[in-house]
Amino acid sequence: MGRSHMSARMRVRMYKVFLLCLLGFCVISFLHYYKALQNIPLLQELSSTSSHLKTLKLVSGFFWNVPDTEFLSHHNNHKHDYLKGFLEAKVILPDDTFQNGDLHERTFILHDDSTPFFIQTKSGAMCFQKGTKMSDTASQRSILQQQHHQHDSINEGKKGVKCACRQGWHGPHCGIPTIVQHSDLSTKSKLMPRKVPRRVINAININHEFDLLHARFHELADVVDVFFVCESNFTAYGDPRPLYFRQLILNGTFDYIKHKILYIFLDHFPNGGRSDGWITDDYLRTYLTKNGMSRIQGLKADDVFIIDDADEIPARDGILFLKLYDGWTEPVGIHMRKSLYGFYWRQFGTLNVLSGCTAAMLLMVYKGDGILLRRRSYYTMSGFREYENFTGRILVPWAIGSPVHYAGWHCSWCFKPEGIYYKLISAQNGDFPRWGDYKEKQNLSYIQELIRTGGWFDGTVPDYPPTDPKEHMYAPKYLLDNYEKYGYLLKNAYTKEKG
Structure with missing residues (x-):
């Protein structure tokens, strides 16, 4: 009887220990889940060192929209730890080419957007x-x-x-918007409108994609607060080129958006870029981001930074969502409709480009370098865990849109035949085979035939799905509204059967 009683007591004790362990596990799991979804910076209350508090103060604006004067002061004076290494070389323009030689040196002051959305x-x-x-x-x-x-x-x-x-x-x-509702964002139930919209920075490099640049500006003019546009007097291959975009700015072509453009001039070609084109490809985005961010005043930790190629145009509604709402995670990708030569040759699937993050993540994790954002390797970077721990949030990448819900447009090689020829000879010496090295590929008649069939330089002719200009997200609205001017992008000029 005694043994049975003791055995029963031991079982009860074991049950109690088991229940306590289970309860502890549930509490820890709940706190981890709650922290991830609610974006509550729990570590603020757990950290007591001054260095930790400074970093937490920096990112507090991301959660509570509190301006951080210390962060802004350090940034504007180019003294912040994560701004070290910005390119500060003096840029010299040829005196006999342009007036207003300070265009590439001007700063841009970010102001809060008072639009009543x-x-x-x-x-x-x-x-x-x-x-x-x-x-x-x-x-x-x-x-x-x-x-x-x-x-x-x-x-x-x-x-x-x-x-x-x-x-x-x-x-x-x-x-x-639908492109967010049907995205893979895991925190949809936690989204709330902000009292003060974020400011949005859109950074791009430009060669001769000027029609697509007009489409971008008109698509995003009332959403983006400043466009970084970088132009070099060298092609990606290393040959000298005129500063076409600068000329267009000075002759009034972009007067409708000039007040939102921060012009960035790259006056040199990177060492080793001629033999290894990927050095050039990376360096263009590095210089674009660091030069541009060093000339911004009034930056807040929770402002949005988005970097695109010139042929990648985000849809307005997705970027506006990032501007107006709290509760989304980072970094952010964009699912883009893929087209070749024009919007009439729609390719299968989408191009999911990792394009955006907050200014705090750009500076603390990516060290102010836009190419590192594009590479999707943030979790291996030295500042990743530090940034995640200090914010009290789990960084979860997601993408606006989905493979069936386009959140932008990627129009590759979308030029007239002369423009495709120029891209061929300007292309970097890295994405092999480099078709610009083949004389027969430079022939305009050959290029016209590629456009007609949707074929590629290797001789293949993919079977693209049929398209209709009336379909949803066929092309940016500005191009469709100006069909006569941009018809070459909207309808195949070299065939009557398709397009």
């Missing part, structure tokens, strides 16, 4: 204008007159009151 309805809900059905135009107009109160009430709408969303928009505020 959200409005308050009669029912008291705060709704995203574009995504919300407004049945009473008169009442909407009266509401718009009171939008200066937006910053105080954007998250203070009546509880339980939701907005009536238009097709293509989701969420209680109707501000989540």
